[in-house]
Amino acid sequence: MPADYHHNVEAPNHLNDRLPETLDRVVAKQKIRKKWLLIQPKSETSMMVDSGSVSMPLNLIMVATLASRQFDVTLIDERTGDQVPEDFSGYDIVAITSRTLNANKAYRIGDRALSQKKIVLLGGVHPTMLLDEATQHCTSVIYGEVESIWNELASDIIQGTMKRIYRAQTLRPMTAMQSPDFSFALNSKNANRYSQRIPILATKGCPVGCNFCTTPTVYGKSYRYREIDLVLDEMRSHQDRLGKRNVNFSFMDDNISFRPQYFTELLEEMAKLGVHWNANISMNFLHKPEVAEIAGRSGCDLMSIGFESLNPDVLKSVNKGANRLQNYSTVVSNLHNNGVAIQGYFMFGFDDDSEKSFQATYDFIMQNRIEFPVFSLVTPFPGTPYYDEMKPRIRHFNWDKYDTYHYMFEPKKISGEKLLDNFVKLQQEVYKGRSIMKRMYGKPLNWVWLANLAMNNFTRKLKAEAFL
Numbered sequence: 001m002p003a004d005y006h007h008n009v010e011a012p013n014h015l016n017d018r019l020p021e022t023l024d025r026v027v028a029k030q031k032i033r034k035k036w037l038l039i040q041p042k043s044e045t046s047m048m049v050d051s052g053s054v055s056m057p058l059n060l061i062m063v064a065t066l067a068s069r070q071f072d073v074t075l076i077d078e079r080t081g082d083q084v085p086e087d088f089s090g091y092d093i094v095a096i097t098s099r100t101l102n103a104n105k106a107y108r109i110g111d112r113a114l115s116q117k118k119i120v121l122l123g124g125v126h127p128t129m130l131l132d133e134a135t136q137h138c139t140s141v142i143y144g145e146v147e148s149i150w151n152e153l154a155s156d157i158i159q160g161t162m163k164r165i166y167r168a169q170t171l172r173p174m175t176a177m178q179s180p181d182f183s184f185a186l187n188s189k190n191a192n193r194y195s196q197r198i199p200i201l202a203t204k205g206c207p208v209g210c211n212f213c214t215t216p217t218v219y220g221k222s223y224r225y226r227e228i229d230l231v232l233d234e235m236r237s238h239q240d241r242l243g244k245r246n247v248n249f250s251f252m253d254d255n256i257s258f259r260p261q262y263f264t265e266l267l268e269e270m271a272k273l274g275v276h277w278n279a280n281i282s283m284n285f286l287h288k289p290e291v292a293e294i295a296g297r298s299g300c301d302l303m304s305i306g307f308e309s310l311n312p313d314v315l316k317s318v319n320k321g322a323n324r325l326q327n328y329s330t331v332v333s334n335l336h337n338n339g340v341a342i343q344g345y346f347m348f349g350f351d352d353d354s355e356k357s358f359q360a361t362y363d364f365i366m367q368n369r370i371e372f373p374v375f376s377l378v379t380p381f382p383g384t385p386y387y388d389e390m391k392p393r394i395r396h397f398n399w400d401k402y403d404t405y406h407y408m409f410e411p412k413k414i415s416g417e418k419l420l421d422n423f424v425k426l427q428q429e430v431y432k433g434r435s436i437m438k439r440m441y442g443k444p445l446n447w448v449w450l451a452n453l454a455m456n457n458f459t460r461k462l463k464a465e466a467f468l
């Protein structure tokens with residue numbers, strides 16, 4: 001693993017799964033194990049983001065796995081129907097995760113727990129990006145990943161010496177991270193609301209540096225990955241638990257294919273396991289037929305690709321260097337030739353967008369028979385360079401609307417009204433019965449078909465006002 005893969009990452013000789021001396025000593029003084037309540041809040045967006053089956057919250061499962069070494073941990077997930085208690089008297093620490101779209105909800109829970117004199121922790125991408133705002137609603141904000149500051153946080157909780165912000169100076173290598181203990185989610189009474197796909201993590205970070213994405217802000221240029229054996233062991237443990245080889249995994253990585261060598265080695269090994277998988281991926285080397293071949297052979301049934309735009313000026317303006325328009329069709333045909341379906345992400349509302357962007361996207365989707373197109377409106381998330389640039393033009397700062405389905409600012413080359421009309425029309429065109437048949441004919445009868453039918457139903461009733 002060359003050193004330049006680890007920007008600001010602790011050297012591996014610091015690696016130690018044992019508790020360090022000082023924390024060991026502090027833990028020994030803890031007479032009664034403190035009780036944590038970990039909360040995944042449900043957003044209050046008007047869109048369907050948190051409805052239907054949801055993925056198990058790997059972020060909180062990782063926090064729970066770590067915290068359960070020194071504390072008693074209960075995890076509740078409001079998205080599955082778990083109720084957040086009004087009264088937190090059974091707990092010492094109330095720890096909440098938040099993205100922007102559920103920040104309002106997270107803050108309300110935090111305020112309530114603070115008023116009951118609990119230690120309140122806020123973590124996740126939104127509190128990380130808006131430290132000043134988040135510290136108003138909690139005892140401490142955890143900046144970025146919890147693993148890199150765990151020892152300090154755990155000792156302070158036990159000793160009652162909390163700081164306002166916990167932020168690691170260096171990121172720990174991923175090899176040091178414990179395997180997530182899924183029992184925290186699987187044993188919950190509403191576990192049947194979780195998707196069958198098991199979340200898994202092989203890499204962290206993405207140095208591509210798109211200006212609208214929070215990942216480069218949180219992790220900088222670093223790109224870290226777990227040893228391949230650790231990823232495979234985790235997959236095998238789920239195969240053993242479920243008593244079958246054919247287990248579905250969903251990679252939570254920001255960009256799993258960023259290092260081609262690591263990615264293809266991982267896939268070669270996964271091909272021997274007989275699993276199925278899907279992942280977010282950038283296009284950096286997907287135009288090479290051998291990459292699509294190994295993806296298909298290793299059990300990939302769906303790739304989520306951020307095509308973002310068919311407009312070259314937009315791609316340039318967002319810094320998305322990995323997306324080369326001339327490769328788009330080759331990427332798609334390579335994957336299709338190997339039985340991999342495509343969830344294609346497309347964004348609208350950039351300053352360089354015009355009506356032509358919609359026509360070009362429609363043509364691309366239909367000609368290339370993209371199975372599951374997903375459309376969103378560009379959303380400047382706090383903490384990104386794009387947010388700083390657009391702030392004076394942003395229409396609202398109600399975080400419930402930061403779900404990528406709301407109209408955030410008027411683009412320069414198309415009026416807001418035209419933007420939304422075209423946005424609705426495109427979705428209706430792509431998901432009308434005839435278009436679904438054209439894109440999906442002859443493809444396996446699986447959940448992607450069902451998703452198309454659901455989208456047909458949803459888009460038929462769609463109105464531009466829904467996005468305001």
Ligand code: B12
Nearest residue numbers: 059095096097099100123124144145146213214252381404
């Ligand atoms: C995989 C992924 C998804 C998956 C799975 C989501 C899920 N349920 O977890 C899917 C595809 C479903 C998805 C959907 C969406 N996503 Co998404 N997604 C990601 C991605 C790439 C990785 C998230 C992840 O699981 N990482 C692995 C875990 C282990 O790491 P982690 O989340 O960072 O958690 C660690 C720390 O943050 C910290 N921590 C987190 N919470 C807490 C809490 C406490 C108390 C403590 C102590 C520590 C702590 O410790 C954790 C362990 O290390 C992130 C990018 C990113 N790096 O965050 C975007 C990201 C979170 N997604 C984003 C968006 C916009 C969305 C959608 C709104 C898109 C859409 N319109 O559908 C939806 C929203 C879904 C929802 N209800 O939250 C944005 C959010 C931006 C923002 N400011 O809110 C991100 C940051 C990408 C970006 N554009 O910058 N997403």
Ligand code: SF4
Nearest residue numbers: 206208209210213254
């Ligand atoms: S390629 Fe994806 S993960 Fe990487 S910076 Fe761009 S949007 Fe973020």
